[in-house]
Amino acid sequence: MFDLNSLNPQQRQAVEHDLGPLLLLAGAGSGKTRVITCRISYLLQQRQVAATQILAMTFTNKSAREMRERVEQMVGRKACKGMVISTFHSLCVRILKSHIEKLGYKKNFSIYAASDQQRLVRDLLRDLVADSSAKDADRILWQISAAKNRLVSAAGFKPDINNPDSCLTAEVYPRYQKALKAYNAVDFDDLLMLVVQLFDEHPKVLADYQQRFVYQMVDEYQDTNPVQYRLLRQLSCVHGNLCVVGDDDQSIYGFRGADISTILNFEKDFPGTKVIKLEQNYRSTGNILASANAVICNNNKRRVKALWTADGDGEKVEYLLCEDDEDEARQVMERIHSERFKRKLEYRDFAILYRTNNQSRSFEEQLRYEDIPYVLIGGQKFFDRKEVKDLVAYLKVLINPFDEVNLLRILNYPRRGIGGTSADRLIRLSAESERPLWELLQQAVMIEDLSAKVVGAIDNFADLLKRYRQRFTKPLQMVETLRDLVKELKLDEELYRQENDPQKARRRVENQAEVINSMASYLERESEPTLAGFLERVSLLDDDNIGRNDKEKKLAQDAVTLMSLHSSKGLEFPVVFLVGMEEETLPHKKSIYETFDIDEERRLCYVGMTRARMQLVLIGARKRRRYGSLTQRDPSRFLSEIPEEVLLRLSSEVPRESSETEKEQLADSFFAGISNLFGDS
């Protein structure tokens, strides 16, 4: 059990709060997670609340897992049985698994991730606009997603006449939704939206969940979008014990539909709300907090709070102005070396944070050059890699043969002689006859205009799918079956054939092998494994997803961390380098000229600053190589918001970088010298 006396008064008040809505405004580093986990433990132990009555929602699997582990540590594993701690999406998948048939889908539905969605929208758009590009499709998809986040259905979508994209979306959205249903597939946004719809249309189903979950908690409430908000309202309105935890100053996912006013309006929406602010910070030095506070208080729409620490001021925050991007990277290396020595730190104590992922390059180069171990967080996710998706596509189709996006994906992968022309013919026929593609594939002989060779290929393909579908019904032999599938498809050969660079090809083969490993570990962990269950985990990037494991494995070793400001939320490091502190980078260009949301950029800056425990170094460059050419840069406006007395301004004093012409002159005279040496005339 935990000691209530180890909490500060506000934390304790939050933990002991019993009935009625609670808004916990938890500043960065204020012990938020501790309060949630303690509160759950308190409910279980002190208030004798049954574990099954508790629902805790998070945004990431990682925080869900951590939360559960910490509660289990406090009250024991047994006491937690039946408690639901999960992400919004996982919870919704669970609900849909039991009830989706009420909405006209089948239980074995596929979950479409970004690439599946893209492929579908591209195809649909091509039917409408002949010269449509992938970029167009992405923009449309973006609009569809934004609509779904706002709970706007295909039928309810009203185009903005002045916006051509929006008009196109009005055309595509209904077709997209219709196709998904035909393919028995749902996208990520649907997972939430369909549950809201289910609850609206089937009050009895809703009532069951309302009765069950007496206490509800939501982490990172500032990141909820309108659909999630609606879901929480539906679930909580009977018992009214909704406890939300968040920090409006750390709302950085507005671009994904998160609405900061949701947290700002909480008391209005839930009358009788108790508000508790956690402002004592247990992470950063006084100077770091002073500068972060000074920056964030320039935002207007926010709940006023000011982080403070009982500890000392610490070192001043530094602002280091460098010559260019290369210099910026070199300066960071130098600081890593010296700080590591001076403060006896390890590589893992350093983080380099940036606004956009492409900023990582110069640092990676320099780190490699200096032989400093580093981990790059973000970038391409494991299950987003083509070769992985290709293999997973087979599994998806085996579960749900109506999943046409994935069926088309594997139809000619690896190449089996069913090319674009034949595929087009099949698709057209499928549309005309309104029969699923899978049905046609099973009777390829009946189709006119297909050569005997193609018919043979299709027959073999259909036969292969049927065979493996049969075999995968034996879950315990899943891994063996998958191995056989990879072997039979000769996927290794295919990868070596596609890739010129044998090294790359080998990596891709290994990635496919990782899928098999992932399945093996799923099989070990799960008491009732199924192929569908495995796919569900893969789709939701659940705990034994490889990308995540990789990330954690990497964090465990001693290495400098490189990541975007967005990825840094929730983490902390003794020394933080916040790089690229320049106008048009932070704040980003688009936020200045297009979206006009400087406040969110300021919050992003704030999140980055508050990651630092001991030392915060803000870095910018005078000029920077962008898309090949050198451009002048201005210091970020956020720098001028930091009080001078906590800021140490430094300028890198490197020997002035010689210009290109000077270099050429230097080279010329060098070669001239050599020629002279050899007595050339």
Place this chain on the structure above:
DNA sequence: GGGTCACCAGTTTTT
């Protein structure tokens, strides 16, 4: 059916 070339655009992204 697949490979090559020219062109274009270039945030963030928990699931």
Place this chain on the structure above:
DNA sequence: CTGGTGACCC
């Protein structure tokens, strides 16, 4: 400077 895409050609 890059990577990704689509048109075009064999």
